Amino acid sequence: SQTIHQWPATLVQPVGSPLSLECTVEGTSNPNLYWYRQAAGRGLQLLFYSVGIGQISSEVPQNLSASRPQDRQFILSSKKLLLSDSGFYLCAWSKTGQPGANVLTFGAGSRLTVL
């Protein structure tokens, strides 16, 4: 069966420091991978998605970047964190092709607090 791992679960970082959140998927190959940010009252905002190694699509301009160095690994990064980067970040995966590409399986999330 497929599993998705996301870490760290909780992170407190000072403004201006770098960020690296990691996500890996097991039990499948060539998944679509996603980073969402969940904010209270604002739902889930799609930040990045990837359909393959090295292929990253950004949905909103921001202080963050994503990379996919391996088929089942997705990394969310920042060189210098801002206060506004605080939030709950969710990694997700889906199968390729319609309609399976729309059925997401989410990780446990990473709560980032920038002070």
Added chain:
Amino acid sequence: AQSVSQHNHHVILSEAASLELGCNYSYGGTVNLFWYVQYPGQHLQLLLKYFSGDPLVKGIKGFEAEFIKSKFSFNLRKPSVQWSDTAEYFCAVGSPNFGNEKLTFGTGTRLTIIP
């Protein structure tokens, strides 16, 4: 761009009451529709989905949703709620016309069931 509206931000019900959570989307083409649920302390998970066919779809734990194309709606229902249904519920829409990988979420509805 497509959007999803969930007009009920917080719903409070007593056990055994009937539930209907509203969801409206803005896209007029072919859509895939979803309800995701996040129980306290748990991962976001799929509750039910609609791809095609019978517009009344049934999900886990006695939930159902009806796709009404003319109203651009996909409301979630349950005839008799239980305390364990306390959670946050998210409606989402995807379409092959958006790009296979993109899923747009609503802002969520927090459901509190009073024993």
